[in-house]
Amino acid sequence: MQYTITIPEQMENTTVKSLLEDHWLVPRKIRHFLRTKKHLLVNGQTINWQSPVKAGDVISLTFDNEDYPEKTIPFGNAELIDCLYEDEHLIIVNKPEGMKTHGNEPTEIALLNHVSAYVGQTCYVVHRLDMETSGALMFAKNPFVLPILNRMLEDKIIYRTYWAVAEGQFTAKQMTYRDKIGRDRHDRRKRLVDKQNGQTATTIVTKLKSYQEATLVKCQLKTGRTHQIRVHLSHHGHAIFGDPLYSKKVAPRLMLHAYQLSLTHPFTLASITVKATSSSFEEVLQGF
Structure with a gap:
């Protein structure tokens, strides 16, 4: 597995070591392999780890099976993929x-399998959407970029925005929910607000449009806990319509849609923003 990356014009001068550690967020184990195996070249030459690199330099990276053991999964149906980027x-x-998003068993076919069929190689899950949720979802196409994207997600520099149709009316234009989220001991499928033992979770909720018994809201995630938006809205009396776990309000589908995803590409530094549409979400929304 070989990759060639040209340092973009907007990147400041740095060293090989800093490029891998601070800019590309390459894990320590992989940095060790690249150094000891001399599998990193700059402009075709082996270079000292403290040597400078600048815009326009060409970085060549080589990985073998010890670095990233080969992984294969069953391919799904490529025709099911709506590619946004x-x-x-x-x-x-x-x-x-x-x-x-992915199967629970090795032979179970899910979106990951369909994406892999579309790409023509095994892909990797970066983040997840609940089965009932639609919208923009990112996958890594190789194991080299996977931990980099995971680190970006942890560092909150991948931005995800959702639409939700919530019960009732909101008095404020914008709210920030910071309730900690933990597991529900009585139902393994569910999560709940757990102030003592839960994980930190932050959701910014902005009112977009009011209906008679519902409100269309925009939700921006600062963390990525399981069922985070669903739990936060439900806990504050605004459960999402059609939510089989947290709401009694029936709808043809869970009214939660990941409509926008934004990030700065880790290698090119290009700004990427995609927006996803959902005909089923919009059709149900018209009924409110």
Whole structure:
């Protein structure tokens, strides 16, 4: 597995070591392999780890099976993929509602398998959407970029914005929910607000449009806890319509849609923003 990356014009001068550690967020183990195996070249030459690199330099990276053991999964149906963005390293697709992000068993076919069929190689999950949720979802196309994207997600520099149709009316234009979220001991499928033992979670909720018994809101995630938006809205008396776990308000589908995803590409520094549409979400919304 070989990759060639040209340092973009907007990147400041740095060293090989800093490039890998601070800019590309390459894990320590992989940095060790690149150094000891001399699998990193700058402009075709082996270079000292403290040597400077600058815009326009060409970085060549080589990985073998020891670095990243080969992984294969069954391919799904490529025709099911609505691709929003794709390059050599990552792909963002529009996930339909009612489809799992990945299977629970090796032979189970889910969106990951369909994406892999579309790309023509095994892809990797960066983040997840609940089966009932639709919208923009990103996958890594190789194991080299996967931990980099995971680190960006942890560092909150991948931005995800959702639309939700919530019960009732909101008195304020914008709210920030910071309730900690933990597991529900009585139902393994569910999560709940747990002030003592829960994980930190932050959701910014902005009112977009009011209906008679519902409100269309925009939700921006600062953390990525399981069911985070669903739990936060439900806890504050605004459960999402059609939520089979947290709401009694029936709808043809869970009214939660990941409509926008933004990031700065880790290698090119290009700004990427995609927006996903959902005909089923919009059709149900018209009924409110």
